[in-house]
Amino acid sequence: MFEDDISAAMPVLRTGGLILYPTDTIWGIGCDATDEKAVQKIYTLKKRSESKSLVVLLADVKDLLHYVANPRPDMADIIAGFTRPTTVIYEGALGLAPNVISEDGSIAIRIVKDPFCRHLIKRLRKPLVSTSANVSGEPSPASFRDVSASIRSGVDYVVNYRQNDETPSAASRIIRINKDGSIVIIRD
Secondary structure, three states: OOHHHHHHHHHHHHOOOOEEEEOOOOEEEEOEOOOHHHHHHHHHHHOOOOOOOOEEEEOOHHHHHHHEOOOOOOHHHHHHOOOOOEEEEEOOEOOOOHHHOOOOOOEEEEEOOOHHHHHHHHHHOOOEEEEEOOOOOOOOOOOHHHOOHHHHHHOOEEOOOOOOOOOOOOOOEEEEEOOOOOEEEEEO
C-alpha cells in the first residue's frame, strides 16, 4: 500500500519541497502548484526555461472551478468521456503560482484517476505540479529505472510505490479548449 509514501510526501510538499512520484502517465517531479518558490526549484532541477509551462494535476473535475476562470459548462462530461490520461489547456488560470501559468494566461490541467495521485492531491488539498522526471531535452522516463541520478538526488523525497512497475507508460494526450469553446488536439 502507498500510505507510507503519502505520509512521507506531505511534509515535503507542504514546506516547498519536490517529490519524484509515479503519476497516471510517467514518473514525474511534483510540488505544490500554488508555491512559486517550489515551482522555481523544478525549473532549476530540469534546467528548463520558465517560458515552458508545467502541467497541474487535480483530483476532481469540480476543482477546476478554483483554478480556471470560465471552464466550459459541459467540461465534466467531456472529461468523463476520456479513455486515457488527457491534459487539457484552459484559458484563464486562477489561484496558481505565476510561474506555472503560461505567458498567455492559460494552464495545462489533468484530472487524474490514478489512486496514488488522487490521494496525494486530496491530502495536500492543493493541486500538484507534474512534469516529466527528466532534464529538459532528455527523453521522458518510461519507468522509474529510467529516471537519471541527477533527478533522483535533486528532489527532497522519492516515492517508493511502483518503483518496480515496468509497465510501459506514455505521456498524456494534450488538448486545448479555445476561448470560443472549440477543442484542438495538440498531442494525440
